[in-house]
Amino acid sequence: MTDLTPIFEQVREFAVRYIPLEFQERTVAIAAMFLVGGVGLSVLGAKLAKPAMTTVLGLLGALGGVVFARNAGVHEAIGGLVGALMFATVSHLTFRLWVGVASAMVLSTLALGAFSYQEVLPHYMEFVSPVEGRQSFTLPSPEQQAASIQPEFKQWASDFWAFASQRDERLPINSQLVGFGAAALGLFLGVIAVRWMLILATSIVGTGLVTTAVAATVTHYSPGSEQTFLNNAGVMGMGVGAFLVSSLILQTLLTRKAPESGQEKKNKS
Numbered sequence: 001m002t003d004l005t006p007i008f009e010q011v012r013e014f015a016v017r018y019i020p021l022e023f024q025e026r027t028v029a030i031a032a033m034f035l036v037g038g039v040g041l042s043v044l045g046a047k048l049a050k051p052a053m054t055t056v057l058g059l060l061g062a063l064g065g066v067v068f069a070r071n072a073g074v075h076e077a078i079g080g081l082v083g084a085l086m087f088a089t090v091s092h093l094t095f096r097l098w099v100g101v102a103s104a105m106v107l108s109t110l111a112l113g114a115f116s117y118q119e120v121l122p123h124y125m126e127f128v129s130p131v132e133g134r135q136s137f138t139l140p141s142p143e144q145q146a147a148s149i150q151p152e153f154k155q156w157a158s159d160f161w162a163f164a165s166q167r168d169e170r171l172p173i174n175s176q177l178v179g180f181g182a183a184a185l186g187l188f189l190g191v192i193a194v195r196w197m198l199i200l201a202t203s204i205v206g207t208g209l210v211t212t213a214v215a216a217t218v219t220h221y222s223p224g225s226e227q228t229f230l231n232n233a234g235v236m237g238m239g240v241g242a243f244l245v246s247s248l249i250l251q252t253l254l255t256r257k258a259p260e261s262g263q264e265k266k267n268k269s
Contacts, residue, residue, distance in 0.1 A: 027220045031213040038209030042247035045202025046195065046255050053098060054091045061087025100190030103197040106204055107186035108179050115178045119171060123164035195255055203247040211240050 065083020066076045091098070165171050190197040215229070229236050 027216055031216040031220070034209045034213035034216070038206045038213060041202045041206030042210065042243070043206075043250060044254070045206055046198040046251045049099075049198055049202065050092075050095055053095065054088050057091040058084045058088035061085070096191045096194055099194050099198055099201075100187040103190030103201050104183040104186035106201045108183040110204070111178050111182035112175065115175060119168065119174070120164060123167050123171075124160065126167070127160050127163050199248060199251045199255065203244055203251060206247060207240060207244045210243065
C-alpha cells in the first residue's frame with residue numbers, strides 16, 4: 001500500500017500557500033456549506049433532482065428572456081415568461097441526458113482516481129524523492145504567489161507527467177482509456193437507468209462533500225490531525241462507507257413508487 005503521508009503533507013503546504021487568505025479564514029463557513037449541501041444530496045438528491053434542475057434552468061431562461069426582451073424592445077414580463085417556459089421544457093425533456101452527463105462525470109472521476117492510486121502514485125513517490133539532477137517541487141513564497149502562481153505549478157505538473165510517462169509508456173493511453181470508458185459507461189447507464197444512477201451519483205457526491213467538510217473542519221481546529229486520519233485509514237474508510245451505504249438505502253426508499261391501491265388496480269384492468 002502506497003504511503004500517502006508525504007502526499008498529504010505537500011497538499012497541505014500547497015493549500016496554505018496557494019489558497020487565498022480570505023478563503024482560508026472562511027474555512028469553517030465553506031465547510032458548513034459543503035456539509036449542508038452534502039447531507040441534502042445524500043438524502044434528497046435523487047428525489048429532488050428533476051424539479052430542482054427544471055427550476056434552475058427555468059430561472060436562467062427567465063433571466064435570459066428578460067435581457068433579450070429589454071434589448072429587443074419587448075415587454076420584459078413576456079420575455080421572462082417565454083424564456084422560463086422554453087428552458088424549463090427543455091430541462092424536463094432532456095432530463096435523462098443530464099443524468100447521463102452527471103453519471104459520466106462521477107464514474108470517470110472515480111475510475112481515474114482509482115487508476116491514479118494504482119498506477120500514478122508510485123511514480124509520484126519516486127519523482128519527489130531527492131535524486132541528483134532532479135529537484136522536487138518547491139512552494140513559492142507569498143510574494144511569488146501574489147505575482148504568479150500558475151506557471152511554476154503547471155511546469156511541475158508537466159515535468160511529473162513526463163517523468164511518469166517515461167517510466168510507463170502505456171500510462172497516457174491507459175489513463176485516456178479508463179477516463180473515456182468510464183464516462184461512456186456512465187452516460188449509457190444514466191440514460192438507461194435514470195433512478196439508480198441518480199441515487200448512486202448523488203450519494204457519492206454527497207458523501208464526498210460531507211467527508212471534505214468534516215476533514216476541513218477538524219484540520220482547521222486541530223492542525224496536523226491529518227496524520228491521525230492516515231494512521232486510522234481503515235476506520236475512516238469504514239465510516240465513510242457506512243455513510244455512503246446509508247445514503248444509498250435511504251434514497252432508494254425515498255424514491256420508490258408508492259404501491260397502487262386495490263381500487264386503482266381495478267380501474268386499470
